[in-house]
Structures are given as structure tokens and as C-alpha cells.
Amino acid sequence: MTQTDTIIKVTGSRPEDNYDVVVGRGLLAQLPARLGERVKRVLVVHPRALRLTGDAVREELESAGFTAVTAEIPDAEEGKHIQVAAFCWQVLGQNDFTRSDAVVTVGGGAVSDLGGFVAATWLRGVKVIHLPTSVLGMVDAAVGGKTGINTAEGKNLVGAFHPPAAVLADLDTLKTLPKNELVSGLAEVIKCGFIADTKILDLVEEHGQAVLDPESPVLRELIERSIAVKAKVVSEDLKESGLREILNYGHTLGHAIELAERYSWRHGAAISVGMVFAAELARSVGRLSDADADRHRSILESFGLPTSYRNDRWAALLDGMRRDKKSRGDLLRFVVLDGIGKPGVLEVPDTSLLFAAYQEVADA
Ligand SMILES: NC(=O)c1ccc[n+]([C@@H]2O[C@H](COP(=O)([O-])OP(=O)(O)OC[C@H]3O[C@@H](n4cnc5c(N)ncnc54)[C@H](O)[C@@H]3O)[C@@H](O)[C@H]2O)c1
Numbered sequence: 140m141t142q143t144d145t146i147i148k149v150t151g152s153r154p155e156d157n158y159d160v161v162v163g164r165g166l167l168a169q170l171p172a173r174l175g176e177r178v179k180r181v182l183v184v185h186p187r188a189l190r191l192t193g194d195a196v197r198e199e200l201e202s203a204g205f206t207a208v209t210a211e212i213p214d215a216e217e218g219k220h221i222q223v224a225a226f227c228w229q230v231l232g233q234n235d236f237t238r239s240d241a242v243v244t245v246g247g248g249a250v251s252d253l254g255g256f257v258a259a260t261w262l263r264g265v266k267v268i269h270l271p272t273s274v275l276g277m278v279d280a281a282v283g284g285k286t287g288i289n290t291a292e293g294k295n296l297v298g299a300f301h302p303p304a305a306v307l308a309d310l311d312t313l314k315t316l317p318k319n320e321l322v323s324g325l326a327e328v329i330k331c332g333f334i335a336d337t338k339i340l341d342l343v344e345e346h347g348q349a350v351l352d353p354e355s356p357v358l359r360e361l362i363e364r365s366i367a368v369k370a371k372v373v374s375e376d377l378k379e380s381g382l383r384e385i386l387n388y389g390h391t392l393g394h395a396i397e398l399a400e401r402y403s404w405r406h407g408a409a410i411s412v413g414m415v416f417a418a419e420l421a422r423s424v425g426r427l428s429d430a431d432a433d434r435h436r437s438i439l440e441s442f443g444l445p446t447s448y449r450n451d452r453w454a455a456l457l458d459g460m461r462r463d464k465k466s467r468g469d470l471l472r473f474v475v476l477d478g479i480g481k482p483g484v485l486e487v488p489d490t491s492l493l494f495a496a497y498q499e500v501a502d503a
């Protein structure tokens with residue numbers, strides 16, 4: 140029996156904050172209707188690695204009567220660069236894109252971040268639809284409207300909140316996703332388990348490696364549950380004035396590791412260490428029990444995700460963490476747990492506390 144599509148709604152105060160995240164199979168045929176009748180020209184942004192999928196999207200749009208042009212961009216974090224945005228702006232300009240035209244992104248989170256940023260900035264904002272092709276893109280990056288690029292000083296330091304008009308998460312695209320990328324996406328799924336939907340943790344503990352099968356019903360359930368967590372949070376707090384910070388669990392150290400490693404680490408791997416670090420921080424101030432902190436390591440390690448990091452990078456990591464978007468002046472702020480599924484914020488004026496937590500995740 141074919142399973143029907145699942146639609147998870149994101150809501151908000153402005154009309155453009157309301158959209159559907161569709162999870163299913165064979166969703167490409169829905170794209171023309173989701174773009175709407177006013178759109179005439181579409182820029183399809185995809186990485187080199189997904190050229191065939193990008194071409195299929197362009198052909199679908201052309202047969203539906205749109206003028207479709209493609210922008211093939213460098214893979215992964217290489218794509219989240221100002222020069223790549225400038226290249227896309229050039230293509231949009233040379234093809235006379237107007238405010239009623241649109242951008243469609245095809246790829247993982249790096250592509251929706253870059254393509255979303257291009258859409259947010261072109262003529263001060265045009266429609267964007269994301270077609271995420273990685274688990275991470277589906278459960279996190281394509282949903283919620285955070286877009287951005289990296290600078291030499293850090294991750295996502297330039298960007299805009301620009302919600303998509305729709306997200307089509309086609310599970311069939313996951314068949315070609317390398318396993319290490321699927322595991323990286325699973326780190327964000329597990330994050331949703333720690334901060335909100337604890338059933339996610341029960342499911343990954345119960346099903347183990349079976350969740351890595353892109354055809355499995357349990358992976359679909361995990362994807363849908365994670366999208367539901369993100370949709371609920373961003374519906375309440377699009378611009379991260381409070382609640383949305385919980386989605387940043389593990390990211391303060393995680394982003395600093397990505398920068399220190401010049402983006403050779405997968406995002407999910409970096410935030411995996413970051414979540415264990417945050418758990419150690421919470422344990423050290425008496426907010427998280429030993430058992431709950433240890434559960435971080437056992438779940439993440441069961442999927443081969445890293446839970447420790449080299450012991451000689453403290454100065455660089457602290458520098459990176461200072462530039463985290465949750466910092467306020469000299470005050471570093473961390474999302475921590477007061478129990479599984481109970482996120483809160485810890486303000487840390489004294490970096491000795493952070494150094495002690497780093498010792499707990501540092502390689503021997
Ligand atoms: N905006 C947000 O809210 C948000 C949330 C989470 C993460 N992010 C960002 O997302 C990025 C990470 O996303 P990601 O893990 O998807 O990385 P990614 O976009 O770099 O994709 C990972 C790799 O998988 C390949 N790939 C993607 N889909 C594929 C498929 N179906 N078949 C074969 N190969 C495929 C890509 O070409 C790339 O090499 C980071 O830059 C992170 O900062 C943003």
C-alpha cells in the first residue's frame with residue numbers, strides 16, 4: 140500500500156510565515172502548483188553532486204511552462220560563501236528575475252542555507268521553495284527560514300530569516316545519500332529527542348541501526364517527529380527571541396569545532412560533541428543527572444557519532460564560541476537540559492566552568 144503524504148504546517152503572524160512541509164515520495168510533480176501562477180522564472184540552485192536531480196527539477200518546471208535556469212554551486216560548506224551568492228545574483232540579474240519570480244533549492248542544508256539567503260536578498264526578497272535531499276536538510280535546515288553564509292570568522296555569521304513558501308521532503312531522494320551523511324542528519328534528529336520529543340530517543344534506542352535504512356518506516360517517523368518539533372518551535376518564535384534557542388542545543392561548541400576544523404567535519408558530527416559538552420556543563424552545575432548525561436554518549440556513540448574532541452584546541456574553541464549568536468556582549472550563553480526534554484539556558488560569565496566541561500570531552 141502506498142503511504143500518503145504527511146503535511147506538517149508551520150504557522151506565524153505574517154502570511155509569508157505560514158507554509159506546508161510535505162513528507163512523502165515522488166513529490167516533484169507538486170512543485171509547479173506550490174510555486175503558484177504568478178511565478179514565471181525559477182532559479183534552480185543545486186550542487187554539482189546533485190546535477191541529475193537538479194536537471195530533473197528544471198525539466199519538470201519547463202514542461203509546466205516556467206522559464207527555469209540552473210545555478211550549479213560548489214558542494215557542501217564551499218557553497219556557503221559570499222562569492223557563490225554573488226554568482227547566483229549574477230544569474231538572476233542576467234535572466235531578468237523580478238519580485239514575482241522564485242528560487243528553488245535542491246540539496247542538503249548547505250544549499251538551502253545559500254539558496255535561501257540568495258532568495259532573501261534578491262530584490263530584498265523573493266519566493267523560495269526547498270527540496271531537501273539529506274536527512275539534515277529535511278528535519279532542520281529547510282524548515283524555519285534561517286538562511287545564511289559563512290565568513291572567515293565563523294559559521295552562518297551573515298544571513299536573514301526568510302521562510303520558504305513550501306518544503307517538499309521527498310524520501311526517495313535519500314536512496315543515494317551516503318551513510319555518513321545520513322548519520323550526520325541523525326544527530327539533529329537526536330537533538331530533537333533531547334530537547335523536546337523524548338519518544339525519538341526511545342525509537343533510536345529500540346531500532347538501532349535499522350533507522351539508517353532510507354526505506355524504513357522508522358526513519359520516516361523520526362523525520363516527521365523532528366520536523367514537527369522544529370515546526371512547533373519556529374511557529375512560536377521565528378526570529379529566535381527566546382524559545383527558538385533550544386534548537387541550538389550543542390551548536391555553541393559544535394560550530395566552533397566546525398570552524399577549527401575548517402569545515403572538514405560534518406555538521407552533525409560537530410554538534411554531537413557539542414551536545415555531550417552541553418550535557419557535561421549541565422551536569423557540572425547540578426542541572427542534569429549523571430544518567431541523563433551518560434545517555435547522550437550512549438545514543439550518539441551507538442551510531443558512530445563522535446563524543447570527544449582533540450585536547451589542544453581550547454583557545455580557538457573559546458574564540459569561536461564567543462562569536463556564537465546567543466552571546467550577549469562578553470556573556471556566553473548555552474542551551475542546557477534540566478532533564479531529558481527540558482531545555483533551558485545557562486549563562487556563563489566564568490570560562491573556567493567551560494574549560495572543565497571541555498576536559499570531559501577532550502581526548503586523553
Ligand atoms: N538553516 C538552518 O536552520 C540549518 C539547520 C541545520 C543545519 N544547517 C546547515 O546545513 C548544513 C548541513 O546540511 P547537510 O548535512 O545536508 O550538508 P550538505 O548540504 O553539505 O550535504 C551533505 C553532502 O551530501 C550530499 N548530498 C545531499 N543530498 C544527497 C543525496 N540525496 N544523494 C547524494 N548526495 C547527497 C551533498 O552534495 C553534500 O556533499 C550546514 O551548513 C549547517 O550549518 C542549517
Ligand SMILES: O=C(O)C(=O)C[C@@H](O)[C@H](O)[C@H](O)COP(=O)(O)O
Binds near residue numbers: 283295379384
Ligand atoms: O533553526 C535553528 O534555530 C537552529 O538553531 C537549528 C540548527 O540546527 C542549525 O544548525 C542552525 O543553522 C544554527 O543556527 P545559528 O543561528 O546558530 O547559525
Ligand SMILES: [Zn+2]
Binds near residue numbers: 279327390406410
Ligand atoms: Zn544544526
